Amino acid sequence: MSTALTPHSVDSYLLVASGFIAALLLRRLVDGPSAQERIDANLPAFPPGLPFIGNVHQVAGRRPELQFTEWSKTLGPIFTVKMGVKRWIVLNSIDIVKDLIVDRGNIYSSRDLPEVLLNVLFRGDMGAPMPFMSYGDRWRQIRRIGEFRTQHFVLFIQQLSRSNLSEYSPSVILMHTAHSALTKAKINNYQPIIDIRSNFMLKSLYEASCSSPENVVAPVAIFDFYTVSTMFAVIFGVDIKPNDERIKRGNEVTQEATRLIGLPEQLMEFFPLLKNMPIKTAKLAAAIRSKTEAFWGEQYAGVKKRVQEGTAGECVLREVIAAQPKERLGDLQQSHIGSILNSAGSETTSITIQWMCAILAHYPEIQEKAFAEIEQVVGLDRLPTENDEENLPYIQCIILETLRYRAPAPVAIPHATSKDDTYRGYFIPKGTTVVINIHAIHNDPKRYPNPKLFNPERHMNYVRSTNNKITPEFSERPHLAFSTGRRVCVGINMAERVLFIGIAKFLSCFRIQFPTDEFGSPVPIEIEKPKVGNGTTCIPRPYEVKLVPRHNGVGKLVGSEF
């Protein structure tokens, strides 16, 4: 029998559908608005969407920061997005981020991420996946152990003194004063690793450039290796070589785990009915977990063995393992600390260097200014070091402007409220997802005149103040690429050091130019259309670039016999 719809059957469907809608309307008249509608009426405004699915089709699987920024132009700096049964509050201005994420951090610092990620991949309470954990004592403990910052402690205390102290529990204040596995001082201990890895990066770029008749290099893999090998050495205390199997396997397990925050899993959160469908997500997650735990477990066991034998060099996990009797964490939890720091720190830092190189190819005059500063402060007989940082303000500005112009995580990691709250007359219930739209803040023309222009100079006052140890106001921060508040990136100090050393050395050695086509015309590098990732990172499309050594002494400086 044919299943094609005849005009007659269409009429019947229409009749049934209109009857259904009429019944719903009637019920609505009798019952009044549903509980959800009453909640929605007190939330910030919604953009237009479709019945039932809301705004899912406009956001999921796309670059959400662009759509959010567009909506903020008509709906204002705070609005709500309807994602099936979920409500996301989107924050688009620095003032609102300060009010909620910083000053009400006790309410706005939790997470609401796919169950499958938390409970299957990371085994719920048995695991310790810091970025995904709900706000609470366990997260505080893990965070304190992995803490990477002290510099921001100063900023934090100054913010505290300007805001309402009673908002902060004593344990939070303690958390920021506690001695942790990786402080700024400890990062100095890792400086030799960062030096070796950055020199290797320069040597690889130099040799790739010299072996190409046109000095054309595909730099992304080389930048990736700089950050991945640095993180492996800092966290696990191992020295890995470019073709090391661990890089490939580490990438594979991270990529697979990322699948679990992909579109199907998000859709299941928006439409819980889908959880009853025969979709094998939990099975898939369990399979990914076996691989992930096997790989990172091996790396962790290696450190533990070296600690027991007394041969472990300085590394984050050595400290974490030493603190095990006091902290009482299990091996799986400690292994998670290592794998999470490793994965969270490698890609983001490499993406920033990739963007810097791609963007500066468009701005030769900025490169010349940067090189002139290096030539004056450092000279041509040595490479820049961490001690030169304060005397290289323009290089610092280039890094700040790169993080503003192309924040690697333009909507950070969504937060969630852990209590009901009222703000500017809105009622925001417990469990609401809160998105910081860093992209909108970074493109606000009031904060950054002509935001589409890459202009390092705009950060000069900020850099001068911080170099003179003056702490600028929160609103004067040059960017929010590391987010802010209690969930602020835990690796800021590490990231800033790896970026400064890598970028200052890179700009001291190479002039960046577009490659040319067969007619000798320059082929500009694409920077306007980032690769569409999993919705959380903003990555340049893979590119080739001409890297011309700055002077005859570069080969000697980078230790190449090429």
Ligand code: HEM
């Ligand atoms: C340029 C480099 C980096 C950028 C742009 C970056 C950015 C971010 C952002 C936006 C967040 C989310 C904050 C929030 O929830 O509001 C975050 C969290 C985090 N980052 Fe980074 N990050 C970078 C480097 C690193 C490094 C080097 C490490 C570790 C060594 C690291 C470890 C983490 C961890 C563990 C979290 C989760 C913190 C928590 O939930 O409490 N990141 N980062």
